[in-house]
Amino acid sequence: MASDDNFHFAQMGDRWWMTETAWFSFCIPERKMGGWFYNMIRPNIGTVSGGAWVWDDSATLPWEVPYSSNLTVMPLQEDADLNDITLRNGVSLKTLEPLKVYRIGYEDGDLLKADLCFEAVMPPRPLRKPGSAFGDLTHFDQFGRVTGKLHLHGEEIAVDCLAMRDRSWGPRPEHRPRKSAYVTGIASPDDCFLFVTKANELSEQLAYGFMIKDGEIGDLVEGMRRVERDPRTGFVERILIEGVDEYGRRLEAEGKKLSGITLIRHSFIDHNGLMEWSINGKTGHGEDQDMWPVHDWSRYRRETGRAG
Structure with missing residues (x-):
């Protein structure tokens, strides 16, 4: 619904950890x-x-x-409208066409300025299965084409890529982190996937996801993520994704990391890798x-040892 572009505050009850998120990603692969x-x-x-990162x-x-x-406690303005807003973390969002086209802006002096447009290449895909790290959140994902310009430390950089955005609203307590992996890959609007592993498990099995293959979308019904980690850091370097969708079609994706950033997001660590994929x-x-919850990551690194 077009109303999903706006806030859902009236539906959220009175718990402090009721949360609304809006995330947009982009990449410039030739510069990693x-x-x-x-x-x-x-x-x-x-x-x-x-x-912004x-x-x-x-x-x-x-x-x-x-x-x-990564600002933490900026005030939310009164009568906030997510369809046309400049948040006090520096991000501005404007809905140009509901559930399809958005303008994303950002400004931080001479350090970073951004003027981007996200244009969806698929309808929003809601979370359809339990067992993921998103828990009881209402959540959807959407691939799109991102175009525009960055000014990074005075350099103008063109952006023209395919990337993911997502939206969520509901309970997101900081003191209950979950281990999981959220994996995206897109070769074209007709060939892409989302693969999310089961929460709090080391099995790397599929919790939910979807695949678009030859232009037809289907929910993934089974699958596995296998990773190769750098022994010095523990971070993922290579990935093999195998899965099957509701129509019996196979997903085979092999990825290598081009670059990455490590984020501490309250009580969990998120190592986010920009991947180059072979998707079918x-x-x-x-x-x-x-x-990973930070204590789980710490224990994992102590148990596996640190090379180098």
Whole structure:
């Protein structure tokens, strides 16, 4: 519904952790550069967090990448309308065509300016199965084409890519993190996938996802994510995704990481890799969000050892 572009505050009850999010990603593969604009709003306590990140293969720590701004407790303005808003984390959003076309802006002096347009290449796809890290959230995902310009440290950079956005609203408590992986890949509007692993499991089995193959979309009904990690850091370097959709069609995707950024998002770590994919034999790009509760990550690294 077109109303899903706006806030859902009236549906949220009075718990402090009721949350609304709006996330847009983009990439410039030839520069091994990825980026996010992420917004997390908690209406019951009146706060806005998030901001913008731009990274490449020069660094993975957020204080070393080309740009990182993750604000935590900015005030939410009164009568906020997500269809046309400049949030106090610096991100501006404007709906140009409901559920299809959006303008994304950002400005932080001479460090980063952005003027991008997201144009959907598929309808929003709602979360259809339980068991993911999104829990009881209402959530949908949508691939689109992102075009426009960045000004990064004075350099103008053109953006023209295929990438994912998502939206969610509902309970998102900070003190209950879940391990999961959120994996996207798109070679064309007719050949792409989303694969989300089961929450709090090491099995890497599918919780939910979808595949568009030869232009036809189908829910993934089974699948596995297998990863190869750098022994020095523990971070994912290569991925094999295998799955089957509701029509019996196979998904085979092999990915290698081009670059990545490590984010601490309250009580979990998210190492987000910009991936180059072979998706059923077709070349594309996307992301692998490898998410761990911080104490689980610490224990995993202690148990597996740290090389180098």
